[in-house]
Amino acid sequence: MLSRVVRQRSRSAISSFKLRAHAAFAETRIGVGISVQATRLQSTKLSANPEEIYTKISDSADPKRNQFFQYTWGSWLENDKLKKSHRETRFSIEGVSNLVQELNLTRKDPANVDSSGEPLLQIKPVQQLKDGSFVLTNNLSNKLIGEAQDKDAKLLVKSIASIHEGKDLVLRIPYKLESDYSISQKIKSEVATLDFLSLKLGLNVPKVVAYGDNRSNALQTPFILMEYIEGDLLMKKWNPLAADSEETDASLKSVIQPISDFQDKILSVNFNKFGSLYFHDDVSVLDQADVPYDGEENPLLVNRWRIGPSIERQFAKNKNHLSEKIVKEFNGPWKADAPLSLIxxxxxxxxxxxxxxxxxxxxxxxxxxEDVEVLKKQIETFEHLQAIGSKLFNSKSKSIMNVEELFRPKLFVPDLDPLNVIESNDKSYFIDFEYSTIKPFILTSYPNFVAYHGAKVYNLEEDIPGFTEMDEVEKQQYEFMYYKTRNERLWELELNSRRHDLIAVASPHVKVLKSPYLQALELKTDKDYLYVEGAIVQLQAMWDAYVANELCGSSSSEFPVQYTEEFLDRHQTDLEEYQIETVSSPFAATGGWIPQDMFETLKEQGIIVETENGNYKVEAEKALEEEPEEK
Incomplete structure (x- = not known):
């Protein structure tokens, strides 16, 4: 059990950091000024005094620019150069300048200004520019992109990364980790989702100015150009392992409540299909025929959005070798009466x-x-998940409270996290909507910052015999389990207070039934299939009871997957070996990725050393050496 707990602890310790450093987009801050022909680039390295480089906008071959585009947030123990090359975010700086100028011209177009010459910020269809990128004219406000001093002045890029004057925007460039098709779909859907949250629900999200879903634009790369939100991350208030007290309770709730409020608002809309949101013209003609939700009274919004293929992670992550045609066979959209099709x-x-x-x-x-044997075992596991997927739930079960509401199509944002919330002017702004999808609430997971999959501890002294007599190290292990249980419970209490009709997701039986599916969505390494299989195996012991109580979608008490004793023994051995490997291998939980400042420090100390093949290894004995005492 402890190995499992340590694994969860390792994941939680780095998940928030990875979210920033390993996101599928790189973010660059853009300053907009008046008629400046040179651009100041700032090194992307984490430093108190980052290096500044000046370059002419017209000099696209300037070698001084190269470092700016490199990935410098961290390093990998294996295949470091290759993985960094996949995260190089090169774009045309001159193209950014041209785009900003095009936005200014678009804003001054007679069709987009009122009688006084001010921007006419009314809802209009997405407009395509000459370079192939798209603009949301309803967001072209002076407040957002700056105001020209006279009608003939030009708005050009003034600086990148370090801005002290003018207006600030964020340029998001996707890493080259997914197929062109997946990146295109992801950008189109994320922009439409942000647009929906802003215009339909009035939520505090960054406004998108322009975007391109492929390389056919002035920037020569897919991108999103959006509002920059100044403020502090909500994460600064999050102290998940603080000891119980009234102050701790208030502090934890000050983080959980605004995120729960946001979720409550996005849950207010019942959609008509499962999939992801897009603008009307970005889905097939067949999907254009279906309105995304009923009851829209604003004529400007009736035909603005539609539901198309899902952009959930598993339809894009590590699927580079699958053709667009094959991916389209599986990524929806799906009818509202077929919720288990998602599994x-x-x-x-x-x-x-x-x-x-x-x-x-x-x-x-x-x-x-490739590890051929691991791939063969993966195939077995996903055949098992395929066999049991349609039987995991009974979507009409009378044993699940408000079951119909739980299976309605709802918008799900997978990265609701205090790292993605900026507090600005007494408001909470939510900034990351990558991979958002429409699915049944019962098939969603809790936000990572509160989710806990280990053994639950609700009271240390009552649940843990002999706790008071344990040594400090052992106590800390159980305290960790208690704090994680407490935080998840606080999230569930907030959900219950807002949406009591959805609280059945907190049922232990519901969690067990959907665990195989959720584990499949959390695959990070090739051997994580073991957790998917483990979740299916766990169901076997409870299957009779779930069938009898009509919880699952099967009338047969025979388990859908036939296991042999040999298979179960082999799986248990493989799982235990993988858990030991994960716990004993430094940085295994991060896939061998190490934050750059830590990497450089460990390398200087001789703890990380380079091998002959260009990889790195951790010298365990060196790491365990005690520092000499100062005399």
Whole structure:
């Protein structure tokens, strides 16, 4: 049990940091000024005094620019150069300048100004510019992109990364970790989702000025140009392992409540299908025929959005070798009366991906060295998930309170986290909507900052025999479990106070039933399939009871997956070995990624050393050496 707890602890310790450093987008701050022909670039390294570089906008071949585009947030123990190259975010600086000028001209277009010459900020269809990028004219306000001093003045990029004057915008460039199709869909959907949250629900989110979903634009890369929100991260207030007190309770709630409020508002809309939000013209003609939700009275919004294919992570992450045609077979959208199709679709695309990788490996055509035996075991697991997926829930069950409401299509934002909330002028702004999708609330997961999958401890002295007599190290292990349980419980209490009709998601039985699906959504390494299989195995012991109480979608007490004793023994051995490997291998929980400042410090200390093949290893004995006492 402790190995599992440590694994969860390791994940939680780095998840918030990874969220910033490993996001699929790189963010660059853009300053907009008046007629400046040179740009100041600032190094992306974490430093108190970052290096500034000046370059002419017209000099696209200036070698001084190269460092600015490099990934410098961290390093990997293996394949460091390759992984950094995938995260290089090169774009045309001259193109940014041209785009900003085009935005200014668009804003001054007679169709976009009122009788006084001020921007006419009314809702209009998305407009395509000459370079192929798109602009949301309703967001082209003077407050957002700056105001020209006279009608002939030009708005150009003044500086990048370090801004002290003018207006600030954020330029988001996706890492090259996914296929062009996935990146395109993801950008189009995220922009439409932000637009929906702002215009329909009136929520505090950054306003998008312009975007491009492919390389055919002035920036020569997919991008989102959006409002920059000044303020402090809500994460500064989050102290999840603070000891119980009235002050701690108030502090924890000050973080949980605004996020719970935001979730409550996005749950207010019942959609008509499962999938993801897009602008009307970005989905197929067939999908354009269906309104996303009923009852829209604003004629300007009736045909603004539609529901198209899901951009949930599992339909894009590590699917580079699957063709667009194959991905489209699995990523929806799905009808509202087929909620379990989301589970079987995830199982099917993971199965297809594993088979594809195995085929390439066996033909010696893989782009990396593959563990063939692991891929074969993955195939078994996803076949099992495929077999049980449609039977995990009974969407009409009388044993689940408000079951129909739990299975309605709802918008789900996977990255609700205090790291993605900025407090500014007494308001909370939410900034990350990547991979947002419409799915049944019962199939969603809790936000990572409060989610806890380990053994629950509600009272240390009552639940843990002999707790008061334990040594401090052992006490800390159980205290960690208690604090994680407490934080998750606080989240559930907030949900219950706002949406009591949805609180059945907190049922332990509901959590067990959806665990195989949620584990499949959390795959981070090739061996994480073991947790998917483990969740399916766990269901076997309870299946009779779930069938009898009509919780699952099967009338047969026979478990949908037939396991042999040999298979179960092998799986248990593999799982235990993987847990030991995860706990004993430094930085295994981060995939070998290390924050750059820590990496450089450990390298200077001789704890991290470079090997002959260009990889790095951790010298465990060196790490365990005690520092000499100062005399």
């Amino acid at each position: 079987t679709s995830v199982a099917s695309i993971e199965l297809e991906n594993a088979k594809n990788r195995l085929g390439l490996a066996q033909a010696d055509s893989a782009s990396k060295v």
